[in-house]
Amino acid sequence: AQSVTQPDIHITVSEGASLELRCNYSYGATPYLFWYVQSPGQGLQLLLKYFSGDTLVQGIKGFEAEFKRSQSSFNLRKPSVHWSDAAEYFCAVGDSNFGNEKLTFGTGTRLTIIP
Amino acid sequence: DGGITQSPKYLFRKEGQNVTLSCEQNLNHDAMYWYRQDPGQGLRLIYYSQIVNDFQKGDIAEGYSVSREKKESFPLTVTSAQKNPTAFYLCASSIQGTEQYFGPGTRLTVT
Numbered sequence: 691a692q693s694v695t696q697p698d699i700h701i702t703v704s705e706g707a708s709l710e711l712r713c714n715y716s717y718g719a720t721p722y723l724f725w726y727v728q729s730p731g732q733g734l735q736l737l738l739k740y741f742s743g744d745t746l747v748q749g750i751k752g753f754e755a756e757f758k759r760s761q762s763s764f765n766l767r768k769p770s771v772h773w774s775d776a777a778e779y780f781c782a783v784g785d786s787n788f789g790n791e792k793l794t795f796g797t798g799t800r801l802t803i804i805p
Numbered sequence: 806d807g808g809i810t811q812s813p814k815y816l817f818r819k820e821g822q823n824v825t826l827s828c829e830q831n832l833n834h835d836a837m838y839w840y841r842q843d844p845g846q847g848l849r850l851i852y853y854s855q856i857v858n859d860f861q862k863g864d865i866a867e868g869y870s871v872s873r874e875k876k877e878s879f880p881l882t883v884t885s886a887q888k889n890p891t892a893f894y895l896c897a898s899s900i901q902g903t904e905q906y907f908g909p910g911t912r913l914t915v916t
């Protein structure tokens with residue numbers, strides 16, 4: 691069965707500093723990978739996705755992620771965070787055998803930005 | 806604007822009552838999903854539907870029921886059999902094989 695691990699429950703970063711959120715997955719074949727962001731009490735917004743091709747994926751709001759098959763990782767990065775980036779971030783893996791209907795989510799990383 | 810609507814945003818019920826959460830989409834997506842979110846547990850799949858009049862159980866379907874009579878609508882009923890119904894419920898939709906788009910969620914509180 692597929693699984694996702696986000697080892698950092700909570701991260702605090704200074705505004706303007708760089709950010710890396712970790713995501714490790716377990717999946718037998720080539721996975722579909724996603725990062726979503728959630729503000730308190732809101733739904734999830736897709737930041738970026740990886741299906742195939744270039745392993746460095748660009749997303750919205752200046753985020754990027756790199757798929758590393760050898761490390762089973764899909765870490766999210768941003769060179770300079772803004773106060774508005776404070777939110778909860780979820781990594782997810784999709785089961786390509788089911789046409790991506792079955793997403794498995796990590797438990798999330800809460801990001802706090804300090805001035 | 807195209808999107809997913811969930812109503813109401815907050816819902817309060819007494820224990821032992823069934824309650825139905827609404828999810829509507831105008832994105833013309835074939836697939837729709839219901840997730841449950843609890844603090845520190847991420848999202849867990851309750852039910853999903855790939856086409857009208859067909860749906861499959863997810864990982865935590867016990868105590869829940871759904872219907873898919875129209876492409877645009879996928880209501881979720883939380884029955885009295887659900888032991889811990891208080892949670893944040895999220896509806897999503899997608900074109901099959903692509904990313905899922907989420908609604909704003911409904912927070913259900915059962916006392």
